Amino acid sequence: MSTSLKEQAKRASSEQALTSSECELKLTVDTIPAMAWSARPDGSGEFFNQHYLDYVGLSLEQVRDWGWTAALHPDDRDDLVLTWQRIRTSEQLGEGEVRLRRHDGEYRWFLFRASPVRDESGRLVKWYGINIDITERKLALECLQSNQELLDLAQKSAGAMAFDWYIQQEINSWSPEQEALFGLAPGTFDGTYKTWKKMMYAPDWPTVVDAIRHAHDTGKVTAEYRVVWPDGSLHWLSTNGRMFFDEAGEPLRMVGFTSDVTRRKNVEEELRRSEAFLTQAQHLSRTGSFSWRVAADEITWSEQLYRIYELEPDLPVTLELIRTRVHPEDVTLYEKMLTQARNGSDDFEWQYRLLMPDHSIKYLHAVARATRDQSGQLEYIAAVQDVTSRRLSQEALDKARLELAHVARVMSLGALTASIAHEVNQPLSGIITNANTCRRMLEADPPNVDGARETVRRTIRDGHRAADVITRLRALFSKKDAAAELVDLNDATLEVIALSRCELEGSGVIPQMELAEDLPLVTGDRVQLQQVILNLLRNASDAMNGVQDRPRQVTIRTDRDESDQVRLSVKDAGTGFEPENLNKLFEAFYTTKSEGMGIGLSVSRSIIENHRGRLWATPNDGGGTTFSFSIPGVEGSVAGAESRDGIAVKDQKPTARSV
Amino acid sequence: MVNGPLISVVDDDESVRESLPDLLKEFGFSARAFSSAEEFLTSRYLSETKCLILDVAMPGLSGPDLQQELKRRQQDIPIVFITAHHDEHVRPRLIEQGAVECLFKPFSDSDLLEALNSALRQS
Numbered sequence: 001m002s003t004s005l006k007e008q009a010k011r012a013s014s015e016q017a018l019t020s021s022e023c024e025l026k027l028t029v030d031t032i033p034a035m036a037w038s039a040r041p042d043g044s045g046e047f048f049n050q051h052y053l054d055y056v057g058l059s060l061e062q063v064r065d066w067g068w069t070a071a072l073h074p075d076d077r078d079d080l081v082l083t084w085q086r087i088r089t090s091e092q093l094g095e096g097e098v099r100l101r102r103h104d105g106e107y108r109w110f111l112f113r114a115s116p117v118r119d120e121s122g123r124l125v126k127w128y129g130i131n132i133d134i135t136e137r138k139l140a141l142e143c144l145q146s147n148q149e150l151l152d153l154a155q156k157s158a159g160a161m162a163f164d165w166y167i168q169q170e171i172n173s174w175s176p177e178q179e180a181l182f183g184l185a186p187g188t189f190d191g192t193y194k195t196w197k198k199m200m201y202a203p204d205w206p207t208v209v210d211a212i213r214h215a216h217d218t219g220k221v222t223a224e225y226r227v228v229w230p231d232g233s234l235h236w237l238s239t240n241g242r243m244f245f246d247e248a249g250e251p252l253r254m255v256g257f258t259s260d261v262t263r264r265k266n267v268e269e270e271l272r273r274s275e276a277f278l279t280q281a282q283h284l285s286r287t288g289s290f291s292w293r294v295a296a297d298e299i300t301w302s303e304q305l306y307r308i309y310e311l312e313p314d315l316p317v318t319l320e321l322i323r324t325r326v327h328p329e330d331v332t333l334y335e336k337m338l339t340q341a342r343n344g345s346d347d348f349e350w351q352y353r354l355l356m357p358d359h360s361i362k363y364l365h366a367v368a369r370a371t372r373d374q375s376g377q378l379e380y381i382a383a384v385q386d387v388t389s390r391r392l393s394q395e396a397l398d399k400a401r402l403e404l405a406h407v408a409r410v411m412s413l414g415a416l417t418a419s420i421a422h423e424v425n426q427p428l429s430g431i432i433t434n435a436n437t438c439r440r441m442l443e444a445d446p447p448n449v450d451g452a453r454e455t456v457r458r459t460i461r462d463g464h465r466a467a468d469v470i471t472r473l474r475a476l477f478s479k480k481d482a483a484a485e486l487v488d489l490n491d492a493t494l495e496v497i498a499l500s501r502c503e504l505e506g507s508g509v510i511p512q513m514e515l516a517e518d519l520p521l522v523t524g525d526r527v528q529l530q531q532v533i534l535n536l537l538r539n540a541s542d543a544m545n546g547v548q549d550r551p552r553q554v555t556i557r558t559d560r561d562e563s564d565q566v567r568l569s570v571k572d573a574g575t576g577f578e579p580e581n582l583n584k585l586f587e588a589f590y591t592t593k594s595e596g597m598g599i600g601l602s603v604s605r606s607i608i609e610n611h612r613g614r615l616w617a618t619p620n621d622g623g624g625t626t627f628s629f630s631i632p633g634v635e636g637s638v639a640g641a642e643s644r645d646g647i648a649v650k651d652q653k654p655t656a657r658s659v
Numbered sequence: 660m661v662n663g664p665l666i667s668v669v670d671d672d673e674s675v676r677e678s679l680p681d682l683l684k685e686f687g688f689s690a691r692a693f694s695s696a697e698e699f700l701t702s703r704y705l706s707e708t709k710c711l712i713l714d715v716a717m718p719g720l721s722g723p724d725l726q727q728e729l730k731r732r733q734q735d736i737p738i739v740f741i742t743a744h745h746d747e748h749v750r751p752r753l754i755e756q757g758a759v760e761c762l763f764k765p766f767s768d769s770d771l772l773e774a775l776n777s778a779l780r781q782s
Contacts, residue, residue, distance in 0.1 A: 461674075
């Protein structure tokens with residue numbers, strides 16, 4: 001019995017040692033910051049560490065065996081049971097995810113790992129396992145997933161594809177959407193840099209290289225380039241992103257967005273082309289354009305308009321700036337036009353001159369259209385054409401025509417005079433010769449009375465001959481055999497105005513029409529009557545030659561006078577005449593003009609008198625003179641009130657349009 | 660004074676043809692009148708004519724034309740031109756071409772006489 005004590009002591013000390021190492025282990029297991037457990041081969045729980053118990057808020061007795069399933073999330077329970085069974089059957093290391101209820105009722109995600117334990121014979125005797133809290137990770141993953149979904153949605157809406165490309169890796173996989181950007185069928189991109197480069201449109205490769213170089217310095221990638229699709233078509237792509245380089249400075253990874261911007265590029269190109277086209281067209285046609293927001297006086301000019309006005313292209317345009325260029329004589333018109341434009345909202349047309357710094361004159365023709373912008377504000381869109389060369393050549397033409405007419409007049413007068421001289425000098429010569437002969441014959445000794453008688457007879461005959469010449473010439477001059485037709489005086493007047501428009505404008509004369517609507521027709525020679533009207537118009541224009549302080553306005557008026565005759569008056573704003581000279585004006589060759597012949601009024605009066613009418617002049621109350629003629633109208637006829645050349649003819653109201 | 664030197668008058672105007680020869684006869688010349696240069700050229704009085712009073716503007720051959728033609732034929736007849744056209748450029752040109760004088764119608768008898776005497780002195 002002495003050895004049992006030693007054995008007892010030994011057993012006790014090894015039991016003690018075991019207990020203390022068991023305690024140490026238990027302490028360790030209870031302290032590690034993870035949930036640890038062990039299970040029997042049948043799946044029931046054998047041991048749960050303190051962490052586990054603390055988490056679930058249950059006691060060991062409560063979780064032991066199958067009590068631990070109470071902490072499983074109801075939705076995950078079935079799955080867990082199946083997974084646990086599968087792991088046990090496989091007898092291999094396994095894992096799964098499950099939600100466990102915390103002591104406060106909240107569920108958290110855990111990753112559990114179970115590891116099999118075998119005895120010496122290899123038989124599975126126990127499972128050891130740990131649970132790791134992956135709640136944050138799970139949430140982050142969900143967040144990421146929803147972010148990804150948002151991103152996908154955003155990409156699809158923007159038509160842009162996100163990419164993350166590891167450049168140096170031999171194989172990269174692209175999403176079908178990325179492949180679509182390059183016109184590739186899904187799954188056909190081999191993922192290599194080489195293939196990618198081949199798809200680049202060769203002329204744009206330098207751009208891409210530049211962008212990569214730029215990315216080297218800044219890390220940012222931004223490029224627009226074309227790629228060639230397998231069908232050969234070209235498409236514009238726009239890439240924005242970031243590039244990462246390795247230690248050797250080689251591109252390592254590129255992350256960003258790419259979108260197909262072909263449509264935008266095409267639209268941009270179209271726009272650029274049409275702008276260039278417009279600019280070129282403006283340049284060729286010498287037309288500039290401008291817009292004018294009336295309320296704010298915001299003015300925008302096209303490049304060509306700056307050129308026309310000879311101003312620096314970036315100068316902000318104001319009404320004052322424009323005024324500095326407007327010809328001093330047209331400034332009043334300019335102001336008037338502005339006022340009209342501000343108040344009304346009608347389209348308008350305006351012709352005016354510019355006085356350039358080098359004192360040259362430009363003629364401009366502006367056409368403006370009134371529109372309302374989006375906020376209902378009045379805005380004018382206008383085109384302005386430099387018509388100087390046209391105007392100058394028109395003026396040169398008119399001047400040449402006038403000169404020609406003048407020369408023709410002079411010449412014809414000269415020719416007339418020569419003709420008169422020739423016709424008259426012949427009989428005169430005869431008369432004088434005969435008279436000389438007569439004298440000598442009578443002085444002879446004896447007087448040759450028969451001879452003298454003969455010379456006298458011839459003298460008388462030649463005298464008559466001379467008188468006949470004069471009569472014949474006067475008849476030729478006054479054209480007694482004038483044409484007789486029905487004439488619409490309004491129409492004839494408008495024609496005269498239209499024909500002399502340039503001449504009048506050149507003299508700064510503004511014709512104002514007051515043509516009666518119910519004017520009867522007259523009988524006569526239309527051309528002759530127009531010659532009279534033209535003569536009166538020209539006289540009126542000449543009378544206002546020196547006028548600077550008031551508008552050079554000439555008013556042409558048709559109406560019926562008191563005795564129902566058709567009357568036409570031309571009223572000027574000139575300096576007028578002395579009353580005693582008024583009648584003298586109609587005498588042939590009377591003129592107060594420094595040049596030219598006053599033959600006009602004399603002939604005009606002749607013509608009117610031939611039409612059984614009369615022509616007279618009256619001084620105006622406010623200065624200037626009114627020349628009028630009246631001729632009998634045809635009963636029962638009415639002149640038409642048509643419009644010609646954009647000058648509307650209304651009742652008796654003046655239609656003040658700048659002509 | 661019968662048969663004074665023959666002065667030929669060529670003018671298409673009737674009054675001149677009627678009146679001038681009488682005046683010439685009063686002056687003491689012989690005178691004949693022709694209505695055209697052609698008539699004068701084909702008449703038998705051509706060689707007898709001591710002086711020609713010639714109208715400038717005539718239908719057909721004009722006065723200057725006749726002057727040229729006479730030169731061509733080497734008929735040296737002194738010419739006094741008369742004209743109803745008072746063109747200052749005409750006279751110097753005609754005189755340069757060899758005319759004795761160019762008178763504008765109507766002319767005075769003394770001017771005519773002076774011109775004729777001057778012409779006859781030449782031949």
